[in-house]
Amino acid sequence: MKRIVALVLCVVLMVGLIAGCGKGGVKKGDGSTLKIGLCTSALIEDYDTNMFTKWIEEQSGYKIEFQFFSSQSSEAKSQIATMIAAGEELPDILWGVDFGKEVYTEYGDDGYFLDLKEYFDDKKGASKVFWDRFAELPEEDQDRAMRNMVNPDSGAMYALPTLQYSEIDVMDYMMFINQDWLNKLGLSMPNSLEELYNVLVAFRDRDPNGNGRKDEIPFIGCNSLSGHVINYILNQFLYFNEEKSFGIKDGKLTTPFTSNEYREGLKYANKLVNEGLLSSLSLTTNATTLKGYICPTTDASGNINDSDILVGCFVGHPTLVIEPNNPALYKYTAMNYWSNSVITNNQQVYRTFITEDCEDPDAAWNFLMNFYTEEASLRLRYGEKGVDWDDADEGTKSFIGYDAQIKVINQVWANQNNSTWGNIQSTILYYAENEVTQIEDVSKWQDYLNKQFTATHDNYFAAAEKYNPKEKLSAIVLTTEESEQYSMTISNCKSHISNSRTSFVTGTLNPNSDSDWNEYLKKLDDLGLKTWLSVAQKAYDRQNNLK
């Protein structure tokens, strides 16, 4: 009898164990301590008493001991380089330190960072949480992430990525035109480059702000990703994604930056700059300064003078380049025509590592898996649940009309706080704030902005669908050896392309002049463009055979 009971118990136990393993859930820790190295953020009061620290310690079952590195990642890199050189003990986990692919691969190959492949491969067990999240990424991003995570030479995987889902923040690509001025001058909304040119000339010459001086700035942008006027203009002529450098057609890499369409685009931009229609401030101004150009100072009652408005058209993320609640916004309407390259925000970053000095890598991995839960992400971004944010009320909408997911009680993101770790790259970055947070009361200003956005949102995607090439090129990944051998050639070429583009636009070089253009092409050849192209083609072929 006893024997049967014992047997049954054993079976039950085993079944229970197997079932537990099959669930693949994150295992709770045993209270041991893990040392975490991260870059401090100026906005965080105290990491040790931090509410997120407390929460994650409780959730994961581990205690955390911090080691702080400089808030600037270049300095943090120096600090860690010196520690490694002197043989000092690294913390168990490095969280959110931006080494760059070449550097962390080197550290990984040398053994300072552990190869996490076996954890990643354990898809049903140790890393189930991760792969569940991963599966939620769009296909293209999954491809790219896999390519970047796995080292093409050795198959090793050293870094844990963030997984960013948010849809492209279309607001980054909005272009606005001064409707007020259009009305005053009796012009209609431009629908082609030709019409835009004419409108800009009218802005420049016909004094639409009525102050008797021709001080208008017809067209301006800023130098950040979203206000990038030159990319904007070029994309009306060809699909041009600056970060990718190359294009693709029928499996062969192309060089958009040597094409005739590119040259036409430069000619157009050059024409605009030369005739005082596009301000060259666009190449050097940042978003905050652009704000100052677009929005005149309000008087005590919050009104502005029409004659103080200077800008005709601008490109940029409205919440960054327009002063909140400044009535200048109402003068502008979002434009609907332009296609654009879909520069994705979904950049996975690879900044979390487990070091060789970690005594219990299993524990470290378990701990890190806790970051891939939805709640961890929300807490890392929005703060303490119930204090800084909470679930959204039923049926409410977000700023841009989606269903709201959360409501923000206390804005911790860019303010001094003690409920997050402050670092911009958390392990998962969930939805962009304007897509998921419930809006309380919609001010007239926000409402107007909202309307502009919704009017253009769909057209943006339709235009991208129509104009962007069907064949997509994802990032080219070189082997370490290739990188080292060709890095000088590649950086020389890229640098020449970028500098020349600026020169052509500002007029230092003349895109209309065949000799200038040919010299640009020749220099590019001298610097080794063909070599770069062939190396990249080889890498591309190799990547696609991996599939």
Place this chain on the structure above:
Amino acid sequence: MVSKRLKSKDPDLVYNQKGYAWNKFKSSWQLQLMLVLPLLYIIIFHYGPMYGIQIAWRNYRARDGIWGSAWVGWKNFQEFFAYYKWKTLVKNTLAISFYQLLAGFPIPIILALFLHVSNHKILVKITQNVSYIPHFISTVIMVGILNQVFNPITGFYGHIMKVLRQHKIISSNNYYDILSSEGAFRHLYVWSGIWQAMGWGTILYIAALAAVSPELHEAATIDGASRWKRVLHVDIPTILPTISIMFILRSGHIMSVGYEKVYLMQNKLNINKSEVISTYVYKYGLAKNKLSYGSAIGLMNSAINSVMIILVNFIANKLSDGEAGLF
């Protein structure tokens, strides 16, 4: 300096007699003792790590350590000259450096003289104290202030431009952005640096001027010299050794245009004039952990600095019969 002049081997000279050097050394034992601690420091902390210079000729990997890293000879040095813009880097670095030296070196001296000469004690005191403050402003803040002041629309410069536009002195859509102008970069960089350092730089000279013997001044006044004459013939000669030393020391930094301020002031439009050696090393060396490369370039800089400082020291010695040199 005796030993330099008397190199004859005449055995009757006391300097050549046996044991002279040793005795001299022994009798200076207290002075030698004083030197022990500082020398120890220098040997341990400056010479100790010098073996590390060799990473410029190796391909440093942390795992291999300094001795174990592969030897690559002159490859790191050659890589610099393979950069297609290396001439621009060197040109920009030297241009900024010389500009800084020639414009920035005399100014604290001149200011110190004026402050010293002036009778308005209260004004002098206030000005002095205020003028030291910019020295403490960190680079990051300094560039921030620069960007704010020279903003073509909302800054001080912008307001002046507005007035000029209103009075039709310049065309009405002239928003010339001085911060992105190639031509203006060096001027902005150097003069903002002078602004920051000139007050603080007067301290040493004022101290030296205060140490000028009052008797010399008395004697000069009795001889009928005006204050201005006294400046020329008493004040300046007395601080000449200090001036000379400072100049020699400064010239030893001719290749060292620090990266931080330039990096913060760089943008797409002025890059041709604003890319210097240190920013290049920072961007391509440190960012990719290419410590060997950075080290090689650093050594080349040091070599040029050395040549400069030795040259200037030599000239200073020649001009002053060995008095004004550093060594």
Place this chain on the structure above:
Amino acid sequence: MALFKKNPNKIIEPVSDRVLQGFCTVIILLLLVVVGYPVVYVISSSFSSAAAIQSGRVVFLPIDPTLAGYKFVFQYDTVWLGYRNSLFYTVFGTIINMFLSILFAYPLSKSDLPLRGFYNKLIVVTMLFGAGMIPTFILKSKLGLVDTIWAILLSGAVSIHNTMIIRTSFKSSIPKELYEAAKIDGANDFKCLTSIAIPLSKATLSVITLYYAVGHWNQYFTAMIYLRNKNLFPLQIFLRTILTAGQSIDASSVSETMLQQVQDGTQQIKYALIVVSTVPVILLYFIVQKYFKKGVMVGSIKG
């Protein structure tokens, strides 16, 4: 004004002197304005609201006056800790500096010092070639200095630059006759140093003390590389973190939106922090500057 009252007993100055004085006054006033304005700007900004600073409304006087910036600064424990540490490093670091520099400079100022050429060569080489960050770090690590106060106190304990200035001062402002007189009276080298050289070089020594002290107070890089324990951090580390918050000195793949927001969030505290971290050194200057004015050679040599 009292400055311009005519003293009937004064010797009438030659015209050139008056012109000179006039010129001086103009230059000095110009200097005052040129350096004074931005200083006033920084102080005013520290008392203005963040919004006013952002929109560029602060021109000269504070706009929307507020003490919020200072309140923020002082509620951080890290600030007080940083203050305490910086003070410690500055005081003890400077003592070590001056001790070693004076001991170094004095013998070198004697032109008949045996082995002088050798010492000079030794020094010159250190001026020209530095070993670099990694080898220096390895050495200090082997000596067990990393993450201790000694990493800071012993870094740059002897600045050749400053030592050379002291040496020049000893050499050129103290005549040999004084030493000879003292030697005849039976003084040894140590006594010469302490009774003659140091008192007569008070001006230069105070300046160098100030240089070292300010160097310690402002230094950032050494602390950044060698310290991990936040209880040892000087104020500059905290200052730097705030000042560069969100400013991508390194390119980052994060959206510009976020960087901008973080930058804006630190606006309020920036200027207050600058003022707070600059004031102590300025106070130090006030303490030290009285030594500049004393005449030096009064009555020391006859004839």
